[in-house]
Amino acid sequence: MVTFFLTAAVLLISGAGVLLARNPVHSALWLIMNLVGVAALYAQLDAHFLAAAQIIVYAGAIMVLVLFVLMLLNVKSEEFRRGERFLAGFAVATTVFFLCLGVPVLLEQFEGNEVVTGLFSGMQFEQSALHGTTVDVSRLLYTKYAYTIQLAGMLLTAALIGAVMLAQERRRSGVPDAGGQAAESLETGDTNE
């Protein structure tokens, strides 16, 4: 119980930090904290493989990519106008309200499902033998979901090629366009740092 509330506090504070930090780099650092918190939550839910994958893939690879691009672009801090922090709180409250409106619909959808009907009577997890260890998860991944994992690999390859195609500079065209000039000034901007 204590572990859960500690993790929840970390998650909520760092999630608000992502939202409210003026400097995008600070936002990214808050998000790393949030992702590590999510990994802790996975570990509490016996999803050990996912906890490790979360730290390696999200907090490691994806966030390094995000931070790399942020620092490459050298983005200025975003200035909140007066009252925008109030607006942020209002936006969060409204979003929670409208998301909560969806709960009765979901309950109706899963009428008779003992897990869903037990939710609002404070249902606890059963003591099950379920452990999301690497062996168990990958046994499922490479048998039942063998084709899906191939598809995921193809998706990642396509995304990689697409990202390279998108981000590469086009220097083949004869007239240096605005994009080329911007890229050059981007490079000089980096050396100024």
Place this chain on the structure above:
Amino acid sequence: MGLQGTVPITFYLCLSLALFALGVAGVIIRKNMIVVLMCIELMLNAVNITFVTFSRAHGSLEGQVVVFFAMAVAAAEAAVGLAIALTLFRGYRSIETGEVDELRL
């Protein structure tokens, strides 16, 4: 085992709801495109928490497999999204969502 024994499932779902709401609010109020991408990651993670919670509640590993694939898709999304942000920055010298009004450079 035992650590989660006293925590009701609803707590996990409420936490997930709050994180999702934070992500939605971030997409609405932030202007920096990369921060918006990060808030999308926040929302994806909130949904992943729900998947793992229900996987634990139903005693089935399939939810964790779905989360694994969601991570793969999130990685692909981050790569393409950041490449688009980089390309837009070259054309507009800015990645404010209000200023970028065309995808074509």
